[in-house]
Amino acid sequence: xxxxxxxxxxxxxxxxxxxxxxxxxxxxxxxxxxxxxxxxxxxxxxxxxxxxxxxxxxxxxxxxxxxxxxxxxxxxxxxxxxxxxxxxxxxxxxxxxxxxxxxxxxxxxxxxxxxxxxxxxxxxxxxxxxxxxxxxxxxxxxxxxxxxxxxxxxxxxxxxxxxxxxxxxxxxxxxxxxxxxxxxxxxxxxxxxxxxxxxxxxxxxxxxxxxxxxxxxxxxxxxxxxxxxxxxxxxxxxxxxxxxxxxxxxxxxxxxxxxxxxxxxxxxxxxxxxxxxxxxxxxxxxxxxxxxxxxxxxxxxxxxxxxxxxxxxxxxxxxxxxxxxxxxxxxxxxxxxxxxxxxxxxxxxxxxxxxxxxxxxxxxxxxxxxxxxxxxxxxxxxxxxxxxxxxxxxxxxxxxxxxxxxxxxxxxxxxxxxxxxxxxxxxxxxxxxxxxxxxxxxxxxxxxxxxxxxxxxxx
Amino acid sequence: xxxxxxxxxxxxxxxxxxxxxxxxxxxxxxxxxxxxxxxxxxxxxxxxxxxxxxxxxxxxxxxxxxxxxxxxxxxxxxxxxxxxxxxxxxxxxxxxxxxxxxxxxxxxxxxxxxxxxxxxxxxxxxxxxxxxxxxxxxxxxxxxxxxxxxxxxxxxxxxxxxxxxxxxxxxxxxxxxxxxxxxxxxxxxxxxxxxxxxxxxxxxxxxxxxxxxxxxxxxxxxxxxxxxxxxxxxxxxxxxxxxxxxxxxxxxxxxxxxxxxxxxxxxxxxxxxxxxxxxxxxxxxxxxxxxxxxxxxxxxxxxxxxxxxxxxxxxxxxxxxxxxxxxxxxxxxxxxxxxxxxxxxxxxxxxxxxxxxxxxxxxxxxxxxxxxxxxxxxxxxxxxxxxxxxxxxxxxxxxxxxxxxxxxxxxxxxxxxxxxxxxxxxxxxxxxxxxxxxxxxxxxxxxxxxxxxxxxxxx
Numbered sequence: 073x074x075x076x077x078x079x080x081x082x083x084x085x086x087x088x089x090x091x092x093x094x095x096x097x098x099x100x101x102x103x104x105x106x107x108x109x110x111x112x113x114x115x116x117x118x119x120x121x122x123x124x125x126x127x128x129x130x131x132x133x134x135x136x137x138x139x140x141x142x143x144x145x146x147x148x149x150x151x152x153x154x155x156x157x158x159x160x161x162x163x164x165x166x167x168x169x170x171x172x173x174x175x176x177x178x179x180x181x182x183x184x185x186x187x188x189x190x191x192x193x194x195x196x197x198x199x200x201x202x203x204x205x206x207x208x209x210x211x212x213x214x215x216x217x218x219x220x221x222x223x224x225x226x227x228x229x230x231x232x233x234x235x236x237x238x239x240x241x242x243x244x245x246x247x248x249x250x251x252x253x254x255x256x257x258x259x260x261x262x263x264x265x266x267x268x269x270x271x272x273x274x275x276x277x278x279x280x281x282x283x284x285x286x287x288x289x290x291x292x293x294x295x296x297x298x299x300x301x302x303x304x305x306x307x308x309x310x311x312x313x314x315x316x317x318x319x320x321x322x323x324x325x326x327x328x329x330x331x332x333x334x335x336x337x338x339x340x341x342x343x344x345x346x347x348x349x350x351x352x353x354x355x356x357x358x359x360x361x362x363x364x365x366x367x368x369x370x371x372x373x374x375x376x377x378x379x380x381x382x383x384x385x386x387x388x389x390x391x392x393x394x395x396x397x398x399x400x401x402x403x404x405x406x407x408x409x410x411x412x413x414x415x416x417x418x419x420x421x422x423x424x425x426x427x428x429x430x431x432x433x434x435x436x437x438x439x440x441x442x443x444x445x446x447x448x449x450x451x452x453x454x455x456x457x458x459x460x461x462x463x464x465x466x467x468x469x470x471x472x473x474x475x476x477x478x479x480x481x482x483x484x485x486x487x488x489x490x491x492x493x494x495x496x497x498x499x500x501x502x503x504x505x506x507x508x509x510x511x512x513x514x515x516x517x518x519x520x521x522x523x524x525x526x527x528x529x530x531x
Numbered sequence: 532x533x534x535x536x537x538x539x540x541x542x543x544x545x546x547x548x549x550x551x552x553x554x555x556x557x558x559x560x561x562x563x564x565x566x567x568x569x570x571x572x573x574x575x576x577x578x579x580x581x582x583x584x585x586x587x588x589x590x591x592x593x594x595x596x597x598x599x600x601x602x603x604x605x606x607x608x609x610x611x612x613x614x615x616x617x618x619x620x621x622x623x624x625x626x627x628x629x630x631x632x633x634x635x636x637x638x639x640x641x642x643x644x645x646x647x648x649x650x651x652x653x654x655x656x657x658x659x660x661x662x663x664x665x666x667x668x669x670x671x672x673x674x675x676x677x678x679x680x681x682x683x684x685x686x687x688x689x690x691x692x693x694x695x696x697x698x699x700x701x702x703x704x705x706x707x708x709x710x711x712x713x714x715x716x717x718x719x720x721x722x723x724x725x726x727x728x729x730x731x732x733x734x735x736x737x738x739x740x741x742x743x744x745x746x747x748x749x750x751x752x753x754x755x756x757x758x759x760x761x762x763x764x765x766x767x768x769x770x771x772x773x774x775x776x777x778x779x780x781x782x783x784x785x786x787x788x789x790x791x792x793x794x795x796x797x798x799x800x801x802x803x804x805x806x807x808x809x810x811x812x813x814x815x816x817x818x819x820x821x822x823x824x825x826x827x828x829x830x831x832x833x834x835x836x837x838x839x840x841x842x843x844x845x846x847x848x849x850x851x852x853x854x855x856x857x858x859x860x861x862x863x864x865x866x867x868x869x870x871x872x873x874x875x876x877x878x879x880x881x882x883x884x885x886x887x888x889x890x891x892x893x894x895x896x897x898x899x900x901x902x903x904x905x906x907x908x909x910x911x912x913x914x915x916x917x918x919x920x921x922x923x924x925x926x927x928x929x930x931x932x933x934x935x936x937x938x939x940x941x942x943x944x945x946x947x948x949x950x951x952x953x954x955x956x957x958x959x960x961x962x963x964x965x966x967x968x969x970x971x972x973x974x975x976x977x978x979x980x981x982x983x984x985x986x987x988x989x990x
Binding site for chain 2: 102104108136225228229232233235237238239255256257260261262275277289292293294295296297298314315316318319320322323326327329330331333334335336339342343344348351352355356358359360362363364366367369370373374377378380381384385387388389390391392394395396398399400402403405406407408409410411414416417421424428431432435436439440443444447457477502503504507508511515
């Protein structure tokens with residue numbers, strides 16, 4: 073925000089190489105604003121501005137930079153500066169930086185770390201990608217149950233400066249196993265001589281380091297916490313995860329679902345940063361699969377070539393009918409995929425979903441059928457565009473619409489559930505995928521109805 | 532989680548009306564777990580279990596219940612109990628409860644509140660729906676700049692118990708204007724005689740009460756905060772917003788975008804809770820609009836009735852061609868809508884987007900065109916299904932695919948930007964909407980190419 077306003081002025085200072093003024097202007101901003109400003113600069117200017125920052129601020133700014141800028145800035149830095157910053161970064165932000173780099177670069181950067189920090193970094197990178205362990209920071213305050221609040225506050229004052237958050241204090245036993253998590257407010261609101269064991273918080277909720285990050289989001293949402301402890305299979309406290317990282321995880325998960333629902337593979341990178349050919353590689357496979365599926369329509373239609381030749385009029389309504397099926401299927405699959413992602417609909421609800429979608433499908437199909445019927449009959453009052461048998465044509469179109477919308481609705485709602493049942497991702501049942509499935513059956517239904525209603529007249 | 536495991540046992544206790552055992556079992560859980568458990572019960576049992584909770588716990592559980600359960604439980608409570616719980620609830624959770632109720636019920640419940648709490652509740656409800664003000668709680672700790680840390684900690688100990696969070700302490704002047712926000716760690720890590728004014732945090736970031744909640748999410752994400760202060764236009768500190776509410780706001784925004792992108796109106800309620808007719812009302816309008824748009828294809832096709840009659844073969848490829856245009860448009864619009872929502876693509880990037888999509892469109896269209904060409908020519912090696920002029924037909928289909936995919940890609944990527952430019956919601960340029968636009972032009976292109984290539988042979 074501030075970055076956008078001040079951008080031109082900064083750029084002026086960079087061009088005129090007025091580093092003293094630049095340092096002064098920049099130092100008034102918060103780390104997040106400086107990071108935004110640097111990200112907005114040209115690649116070659118990013119390191120220039122970054123190098124002006126005093127050391128403590130540089131580390132903070134580094135944590136807010138995006139992956140591309142981090143790498144640029146790191147490359148432009150001397151070994152010593154890079155080592156200092158990497159050692160000082162909080163462990164979770166450092167993991168996020170390292171996991172974007174190729175293995176060889178990671179190995180090189182790890183040698184810059186102090187032995188302790190290297191052990192921490194390697195341990196975190198050992199957790200699978202997308203797991204809670206990767207988001208964790210091992211900097212927390214752990215106290216013993218028999219300490220007094222006064223002792224705890226004294227301990228925090230001497231040991232707390234490295235801790236990622238002081239909002240929650242963890243109580244562990246001699247083996248390092250987590251026995252309780254106590255919010256700092258519980259300490260601040262009680263007399264100093266109270267013992268930790270006498271404070272009863274609402275018990276602790278913990279995450280396992282190997283759990284998926286998405287599970288952590290659910291846990292944070294349910295319990296309204298700002299941070300949660302992470303434990304191993306023995307109950308030992310390994311680190312903490314903070315809620316600000318959850319906003320990013322949640323956003324990324326929604327983006328992945330949305331892209332899959334749009335009928336493509338997940339991009340993994342921001343739109344503008346995906347290389348042109350990489351973009352095509354993410355989109356082409358699904359387009360080709362859908363294309364091959366849609367090929368079935370030509371096979372189906374070849375059965376009705378004779379009917380189309382006799383009554384070309386019938387071909388005119390094909391796009392209308394199949395797109396109505398596709399649209400109703402798109403609505404249904406979107407609703408169910410999202411409802412399942414939010415935990416509003418579970419597999420065990422399938423019967424209720426069918427019930428709902430059957431009702432919706434009949435009503436929606438009925439509405440579209442009626443509109444189609446009125447359109448054809450209405451037009452026939454003024455013109456002969458639909459021929460002498462317009463009433464039978466109108467009936468064919470109306471019933472085809474009813475059927476295809478109902479079928480689209482049911483297919484769209486059931487496909488995500490079937491995919492989930494098979495252990496696949498429901499979001500893969502994208503609108504285009506459902507539409508392709510519905511197109512073939514929709515056309516067969518339409519022409520079967522046409523033969524039924526129009527045999528002996530136009531056919 | 533715990534709720535699911537313990538469910539059957541609890542239900543057994545409810546049925547046997549063993550309230551003593553029930554109270555004992557329930558009191559071991561955290562408020563969030565009890566809330567989940569109550570939500571899972573039948574309507575008539577929800578109030579039964581809720582009434583067993585001791586008062587303090589009941590308020591906590593109330594804050595975790597969903598809107599439906601809250602209303603059920605409130606209705607089943609006596610005036611006095613309801614008054615006690617409403618007065619004790621934190622202001623932001625109470626606002627969330629009240630805003631789900633009809634006006635008359637709100638008026639009634641407001642009379643149950645103490646004069647102070649009523650003033651607070653009314654003030655919060657006065658902010659527009661979806662604004663930061665509605666998410667705010669006025670319970671915070673504000674101190675003066677000339678206090679020492681010892682004084683601050685003493686003040687917290689005596690006044691802090693109502694505060695929603697003690698993680699950040701706010702510094703205000705005599706007029707109540709916010710001058711700084713200081714994280715509690717800054718107080719805990721320094722000697723007790725340090726003055727507040729000597730602590731330099733990284734300055735404060737604030738929200739305006741009238742800003743949209745979505746803006747707040749961006750701010751939280753950028754600055755990685757757990758809570759942010761909310762100020763009025765004079766800079767007066769009104770309350771705070773905490774990050775756990777942001778997870779809900781972000782999730783809701785993604786759901787709204789996804790539902791719009793699926794070609795319908797936003798549901799506003801969980802899928803399973805929307806009444807059947809309400810569901811149809813959210814879906815029918817867009818289906819009808821898309822249907823009327825798709826009507827244009829019949830108009831366009833009526834221009835080519837003569838060609839279809841002469842070469843019914845041409846009709847067979849119609850679904851294939853229009854669906855390819857629709858699918859590529861769906862990919863492009865999905866990508867751009869999401870990228871704009873994430874702030875990765877801005878209106879000023881339109882030229883770059885066109886450049887990227889032009890490239891993608893030509894390549895994707897080329898791939899599909901090639902597949903289509905090979906299919907027709909390949910089949911013609913073994914069969915005469917595509918007639919003697921199969922080569923010209925293959926060329927027609929291939930070029931139509933190239934054109935329609937390119938056109939779909941460009942339409943899909945530009946439509947969201949045009950909508951944004953007009954002040955409309957980009958997410959309304961749903962896949963079905965783009966497909967409908969592309970269908971008409973795609974068919975015209977296809978038949979124009981057919982006339983060009985096949986005139987004098989089959990046409």
